[in-house]
Amino acid sequence: MSGRGPATSAGAPSSGGGRGRGKGRGRGGKGRGRGAGDNSKPGNNDKPNSKKGDKKGGRGSGNRRNRGRGRGKAEPSDSSDKKQAVVSPEEKKAEEERIKKEEEDKALAEAEAKRLAEIQAEVDRRAKLQKEYDTSVNTAIDTLEQYANTSKLHSEIRSQLDPSTGALTQERKDFEKKKGKSDLKKCTAFVKKIKAGTYPTTEELSRPNSSIKSLNLTRYVEEVAAALLEPATKVKQSDVPGMTMVCVEMHRRYDSFLGALVPGLMAEINGKGNDGLPRRICFRLLTEFLLHGVLTDPKPIVKVVNDAAGVPSVEGKDYAVSDANLIVTLAKCGGNEILGVVPKSIQCELNKLKREVDGKGEGALILLETSTPASEEAKEGEAKPSVEISAPFQVTLSTKLRDKAQATIELFNANVPFSHAVAPNITSTLHKHCIGAYQSLANSYVSTHVRLGKLEKRCEQDRLLQGTLSEAREKGLADARSLMESLTKTVQTLSEALDVTVPVLKEESAEESEESTKGIELWTKSGVDGDEKLGSFDDEETRSFYCDVPDLLSIKPPALLGINPTDLEAQKEKNSRKYGNGDENVELGDIAAEVEVGDETMAKDDDVVDDKDDDKDINGSEAKDDVTEENKDTPHYKLMVLLEQELPETSRREAIDELADRFCSNHGSNRKSRKRLYETLFLVPRTRLDLLPYYSRFACIMDRVYSDSTLVEELERQMHGQAIHKKNQNIESRLRTVRYVGELTKFRVAPPMVALRGLRRCIEDFSGNNIDVACCLLESCGRYLYRTKHTHAKISELNLDERHVSMITSAFMMVNPPAQSGRQEKEVPPLEAYLRYLTMSRLDADEKTVAFVSKQIQRLPWSDPSIDCGALVCKYMLKACRKGRYRATKAVGMLAMNLKRTKPEVPARLVDDTLEEIQWFIEHPSFRDSQRTLVSARLLGELYTHGAIPSSIIFDQLLHILNYGHDIPDALRHASENQELFAPRGNISQTIIEDEEL
Structure with a gap:
């Protein structure tokens, strides 16, 4: 560090435009200052040489042009001009919070x-x-x-x-005094308007200046009546009210009008008029006249109804309705005033x-309560729904x-019940005729529906056979449908007007449909219960046993089986017709065919020819047997072992198939051996009924290879022969025979007609042993025949002591057992399912498991107000005691004690529910709930054992059980209450002192 002055620390902040001073020699003599708040840290746009300068004594981070010896002012760096101000962590956090708040506000706004x-x-x-x-x-x-x-x-x-009151006569006199206008032009115009079908409305007639009120039509009464009877246009039902009011006003003023109009109406109804008005319109006018009082005599209407309804001359017979439209008109117009019946829709x-x-009803009644009657709410009188x-x-x-x-x-x-246009006796008569006509039409309605269904099926068969229908058939079908539509409309209208029930149309049953079918039929497998893939059997294992039979013709060489190519093809074709491919349904022709009995003479001749060769072999083998006591390699010995030792001991499907394979490979080509096999199959011991299915499977395998089996013929002959001898000692043999036939029927070796003929023979004499035989036959193959389409109709067409009734019932249940629907599991929410798993599957009476379950229960959403976790936990804890294992009661007690500190509501609820259940059983004793109540009592004891409840609850409940249901004398009650029962005194427990007199 000698020779170098102190340099500005890289980490020391300087003012925004400050200068960095430094002393030293050589490089790093001058350093550049940093901006305000800028810390020189690695990664903040610092160059590597800045660190190096710091370590070696003041090497500045400025550019090289300003580096040197001595002291100097540090000028701002060029990079600082381009650099943006660094955001502080507080500002960054505030920005994140602002963005988060905006997102929350946006989500809240969307919600x-x-x-x-x-x-x-x-x-x-x-x-x-x-x-x-x-x-x-x-x-x-x-x-x-x-x-x-x-x-x-x-x-x-x-x-x-009403003429009896005199008001009508007085009104006519008043009208005559007024002297209305007799203008020819206006009167003629009025008549023309009536003839054109323009009838005035009720409002127009009520006006003072209406044509009828202002004109004097005395000379035109007959013309007006004729205009009404012979209008220029077609009259509709909607025109009848206007015509009626015109007739009312005309009758009110002119006495001769009714006499000019009614005969013409009756002539039209009876078919003797000029074909002006339809019969329905005329009869409705008469009915309206009776309702309005224009016609006071109901005899014309009664006569018309009698003719239209076809009233029988003898009481109790059916009505022969000739004109249903008139009956409908009376029922619709008459209503309560004539027939005394309010229509169903009005009711x-x-x-x-x-x-x-x-x-x-559907609406909730709202009564507005107001402070004063003059309030605005009372004036409005309306209520706004929530x-x-x-x-x-x-x-x-x-x-x-x-x-x-x-x-x-x-x-x-006030009006409808008291408005009557005719006398009560006329009302009852007309109502009776209308009801009788309705019943006749209803019967015709039902029968026409049945006939139409049959006609449609017949036409459908013709379409399948011929490709199209003839014109006559098409027209007949169209007419039948039109008639059915008309009857439907008539019956429904009468049902509504007379307030009666419409008859229910019954569809044709499946059995009737099968019996009525002819020609080509498309089988959709409807009407036969069971799975389509299983065919006539109940499960896959049974179906496989009776249908999946090995086909030796396709896996064995024909030469080994002793069959030439011509016979091979014929046998395959026969198998295809008789057995089909796999388990598919075969045609009725071969299934229901009779047992073909061949030419016995030809069969005997063939047997004689073949028997010679067989005799040679057998004689040769017998000679060898004489020479050697027992040679186990001879075919005769092997066949004897197979038939007498191995075959009776076979009780498995694979073993019987293996025996059939061995027989066909080693002995099948020999006719004598096959004959001996059929004799062995026929002579089944009557006590070995368990062998019948396996022997039948063996016979089925042989029948698919060789066509000379006589087993079915012998069994049928024996079955009918045994039926002739009605002895009790041969009942077991008869049962064996029919059961054998039933097994062969299910293997399709025996045609169904063999079993059906035997069943018919027993039913013809349905008594004694025949009942046992018939029931045994049905138990053996009845279910198969019932579920096979071609025999379903016959087997379904099937009074006695209790034993026979029970046997018939048992056989019927074997054939057609009741449908068993699968158990539907209750779907529960995931939370309840998890609770069920914890309490009923996972919970056990050990501390580790109880602790785990307790922790899992504490993790439930207890804070969610929409889920009552306490009630759910208590519910499944009780269920675990009732439906779980025996040790579950102890485990529930331990779990309740564990939850008492963190979730005290759980043991409280559990105790309350347990006590309530015990109380319910005490008040409503039932044998059904006894075990459940014992579980509750045991749970109460476990809760006390683990310290979840005090002993006072136990003793109170015990005393309540002992005292419930009978009265306790007051003296005994006071004596018991005054003494402390469970307070020990000197190691001696005080006893209850009872009064000797009690």
Whole structure:
């Protein structure tokens, strides 16, 4: 350091424009000053030589031009001009906080906007629901008002036109005194207007200057009647009210008008008129005349109804409806005033309004409470529904709408029940005829539906067979559908008007559909239960046993099997028809075919030819047996061992397949050996029923290779032969035979008709042993036949002592057991699922496990107000005691004690729930809940053992159990209360002193 002056430290800050001084020789004599607040640290734009200068005694960090000896002023560096001011950590932190706050404000604004949008959507939805509700209530009010006002109007007009009161006669006299205008032009114009179908409305007729009121139409009465009967245009149903009011006003003023009009209407109805008005319009006019009091005699209407409904001459017979349109017209127009029945729709609207007014409907009744009657709220009379999202929404019935509905109900009750246009006996007669006609039409409606379904299926079959339908068939189908539509409309209209129930149309069952099918049929596997892949079996293992049979023709050489190529192809074709490919369904032709019995003579001849060779072999082997006592290498001995020793001991699928393979390879080419095999398969011991499935599988393998099997023929012959001899001693043999036939049927070796014929023979004489045989046959192959499409219909078409009834029931349950739905597991939230795992699976009565479970429970979201963790924990702790392991009760007690310090609510809840459950059982004793209550009592004891509850709770509960359900004498109660039961005195416990008299 000699010769060098002190230099400015690189780490010392200098003022903003300050200078750095330094002494020294050579390099580093001058140093440049740093800006304000700038610390010279590595990485802050310092060059490496600055550090070097610092270490060697004042080597400056300035440029080389200013370096030198001596003292000098340090000038600012060029790099300092380009350098930006460095941000302090406080400013950087403040900037980060500002950005974070802006993001939070933005997120809050978005959340608020989303919340407001949800609120607005909810408000719109509620407003829409409220509007729909108000509209429905207003519609009901309008409907009832219109019906009640119409009934009221009819009553008023009837009272005005009633001849018995004399008001009608007086009104006619007053009209004659007025002397209306008899202007030819105006009267003719009025008649032409009526004939053109332009009828005045009710408002026009009520005016004082209306044509009917101002004109004198005495000379034109017949012309007006003729204009009504023969209009120039087609009259619609909507024109009838106007025509009716014209007739009412004409009848009010002219006595001869009704006599000129009614005969013409009756002639049109009876078909003797000029075909001016349709029958329905004419009959409706007559009905309206009766409702308005224009027509006082109901006999014409009763006569028309009798003819249209086809009233039977004998009581109890069906009605023969000839014109349903007239019945519909009377039912719709007559209503309560003629038939005494309020339409169903009107009753529904009335009941709806009553429920709403009583506060039992969809809307909540709102009653506005106001301080003074003159307040603004009382004037408005409206209530605004709540828009709180969390609050449940219910449409409201305002006071104004409620008052309107109440007034409508009162108007209806004041007019409709008391408005009658005819006498009660006429009402009952017409109502009876209408109901009878409806029942006749309803029966025709149901039968037409059935016939239409059959016709559609027949036409569909013709389409499949011929590709198209003939014109006659298409026309018949169209007419049938048109008739069905007309009947549907008529029945529904009458049902609504007469307030009766529409008959339910029944669809054709699957069995009837299968029986009625002919020709080509597309099988969709509907109507047969079970999985499609399993076919006629219940599970994959069973299906594999009966269907997955080895095909030796494809894995063995034909020469080894003793089959020539021609017979090989024929046998493969037969197998394809009979067994199909794998487990697929085969056609009905070969399945349901009868057992073919070949030409026995040809078979015997073939056997004789082949038997000669066989006899040579057998005789040769017998000669060898004579020479040597026992030669185990001969084919005869091997066949004997296979049939007599190995075959009866086979009880596995693989073993029976291996035996069949060995037989076909070693002995299959010999007809004598095959015959001996079939005899062995036939002579199964009646006590070895377990061998039948395996013997049947052996026979199935052989049947796929050789076509000379006689096993099915022999079994069928034996089955029918045993049925002839009705003896109890051969019941076991009969059961073995039918079970054998059933197994062969499932292997498709025996056609289903073999089993069905045996079943039919038993059912024809369904008594005694035949019941046992039939049940055994159904238990063996009934389920298979039921689930096979081609035999499903026959097997499903299937009174006695208790034993036979139970056997039939057992057989039926084997064939068609009830469907068992899989157990549905309850879906619980993840938190509850985890609690269930902790308490019911993980929890055990050791301290380590209890500590782990306790820690996990303490980590639950206890601070979340939406989740009641205490209740959930208590719930699953109780469940662990009830449904868990035996040691769970002790573990729950330990867990409750661990949680008492951190979560005291858990043991408190647990004790409360346990005591409540014990109390419930005491008050409602049930054998079903006894074990559950014992668990609760044990849990209470475990809680006391681990110190979770004091002993007072135990003793109080014990005394409560002992004292509950009976009265305690007062003397004994006082004696027990006055003594301290559990206070020891001198190592002697005091006892309860009872009164001897008690």
